[in-house]
Each structure stands twice: as structure tokens, then as C-alpha cells.
Amino acid sequence: MKTKWLKTLGMGLALSAAAGAAQAENLRVVTDPSFVPFEMMDQATGKMIGFDMDILAEVSKRAGFEYDLNTMDFNGIIPALQTGNVDMALAGITITEEREKIVDFSDPYYDSGLRILVRADNDQVDEISDLEGAKIGTKIGSTSYNFLMDTLEQDGNVTPYPGSSDMYMALMSGAVDAVFYDAPNVGYFSSTRGQGRTKTVGPLYEGQQYGIALKQGSPWVDEVNAALAEIKEDGTYKAIYEKWFGKMPGSE
The missing domain is CATH 3.40.190.10 (Periplasmic binding protein-like II)
Known part of the structure; x- marks a missing residue:
């Protein structure tokens, strides 16, 4: 009886371990x-x-x-x-x-960085220092937000948005003057939904890796x-x- 019980217990433990391994995968x-x-x-x-x-x-x-x-x-x-x-x-x-x-x-x-996006008719922004005092949209929890906080002396007009679509909508509607965010994302937006209405300007800031x-x-x-x-x-x-x-x- 005892041997049979131990054998059953062993099989149960083995099955449990196998199930745990499968779950972990x-x-x-x-x-x-x-x-x-x-x-x-x-x-x-x-x-x-x-x-x-x-x-x-x-x-x-x-x-x-x-x-x-x-x-x-x-x-x-x-x-x-x-x-x-x-x-x-x-x-x-x-x-x-x-x-x-x-x-x-x-x-x-993936190698990335941060870049500025403005409306197509904006010829006043060429680099990050030109954003002093401007209304800037970026993303909550992002390195772009941290960069703005560390770089701009006048950072009270920086608005962090929960999603990138929100900050792009704000730019298109005029609620913000610029968006500062990951270069591949702003570049993709500017060449698709924002084509003809927005443009990327300035250099690539803070080389990053994903x-x-x-x-x-x-x-x-x-x-x-x-x-x-x-x-x-x-x-x-x-x-x-x-x-x-x-x-x-x-x-x-």
C-alpha cells in the first residue's frame, strides 16, 4: 500500500512539475x-x-x-x-x-534617439534651445520627457500625453507648438498621417538603444x-x- 501511495505521489509530483514547466514557457x-x-x-x-x-x-x-x-x-x-x-x-x-x-x-x-516635430509652416525651430517657453507635447514616462525636464530652463509648458496619437493631435490642432519624442516614431508620423502638415527638424538628440x-x-x-x-x-x-x-x- 505504502509503495503504491509513494508511486502515485511521485507521479503526481512529476506531472505537477511538468505542468509548471509548461506554464513557465x-x-x-x-x-x-x-x-x-x-x-x-x-x-x-x-x-x-x-x-x-x-x-x-x-x-x-x-x-x-x-x-x-x-x-x-x-x-x-x-x-x-x-x-x-x-x-x-x-x-x-x-x-x-x-x-x-x-x-x-x-x-x-534598435538604435534610436529623440527628435523635434513641428507644423510644416513653423520656421522658428531648428534645435532644442528654440523650444524654450514653447508649448511642447511628449509622452508620459518617456525618456523624451526626462530629457526636456533636464534640458529646458522653462519647462512649465511641457505636456506629457498618455499616447503618441494624443500628442500628435495636439500638435495638428495647435494646442502645442512642437512634439519631442523618439525619432522613428515622429518620422513615421510625419511621413504618413502628418505628411505635408508636419516636419521633423534639428539633429538627433540623446542617442538611445531599445x-x-x-x-x-x-x-x-x-x-x-x-x-x-x-x-x-x-x-x-x-x-x-x-x-x-x-x-x-x-x-x-
Whole structure:
């Protein structure tokens, strides 16, 4: 009897361990739905698409995990990782020393920076110093907001918006004089919905690198890094990049 009970118990523990392993391989991933062209909602299918979404699909396949994808405002992503409510996030997240203290990051997968966007008829702004005293829109929780707070002496007119579409609408309507945000995002807006009505000006500020963010102590960091290295090596990354941004810098 005792032997049979121990055998049954052993089988139960093994099944429990296997179930736990299977559960661990289905990661909770979040993204910000408004950071085009990195992540955005396809209105026809109701699914998230974009550069980050293609990177996530390739990384998950090669690293060996499945995932449940959900969306949230950008300013909630790092806290969600910090509390362990989610396992991973891709949302054009800049790797910073402050964030590295509370979450883990993959190796960088995208080089970026910050840029100014103004209305097409604005010839008064050429660089960040020209924004002193101007009404500026940026995004809540972003490095662009922190940069403005650290750089401008007159920062009382900086308005942080919850989504990038909100700050672009504010610019188009005249509620703000300029938007200061991640260069690929403002460039994409200016060449699509804002074409002919907006323009990017000035240099690229504060060179940045995006990373895949994971909850601190995640066992998936090495696998994610290996997958990123693999897609860069075999040309998959280049194909994804050029799908969303055009010719990849430095490519033949």
C-alpha cells in the first residue's frame, strides 16, 4: 500500500512539475498599442502588428517560448514588470541605468534617439534651445520627457500625453507648438498621417538603444539574447527592419 501511495505521489509530483514547466514557457508579454510603426493595432484584424511584433514572433520561436500578448499605456509597463505581473515587454523601451535597476534587459536591438516635430509652416525651430517657453507635447514616462525636464530652463509648458496619437493631435490642432519624442516614431508620423502638415527638424538628440525588457531575475535573458543574435546573423532582422523603415543604414 505504502509503495503504491509513494508511486502515485511521485507521479503526481512529476506531472505537477511538468505542468509548471509548461506554464513557465507561456510568457505574459505586454506592449504599448500606440508606438507606430513599432506596435499598432491592425484595424482590419484587431491584432497588434509592427516592427516589435515581428521581432517578438521571431525571438519567441527561436528562444522556445509561447506568449500571451496584452496592451497597456507605456507608463504602466515598467511597474508591471517590476511587480511581476508580466514577464516581458516590447514597446520601444529605451535601456537606461535607472530602469536597469528594477528590470532586466536584453541586448540592444534598435538604435534610436529623440527628435523635434513641428507644423510644416513653423520656421522658428531648428534645435532644442528654440523650444524654450514653447508649448511642447511628449509622452508620459518617456525618456523624451526626462530629457526636456533636464534640458529646458522653462519647462512649465511641457505636456506629457498618455499616447503618441494624443500628442500628435495636439500638435495638428495647435494646442502645442512642437512634439519631442523618439525619432522613428515622429518620422513615421510625419511621413504618413502628418505628411505635408508636419516636419521633423534639428539633429538627433540623446542617442538611445531599445531593449526587450524582462522582469528582474528572468531565466529567459540568455535565450532572448541568443535569438536576437541569430536573427541579426541570418538576415531576418534586416528583412524585418526594411519592411517597416526602408533601407537599413549601413546595408549594401
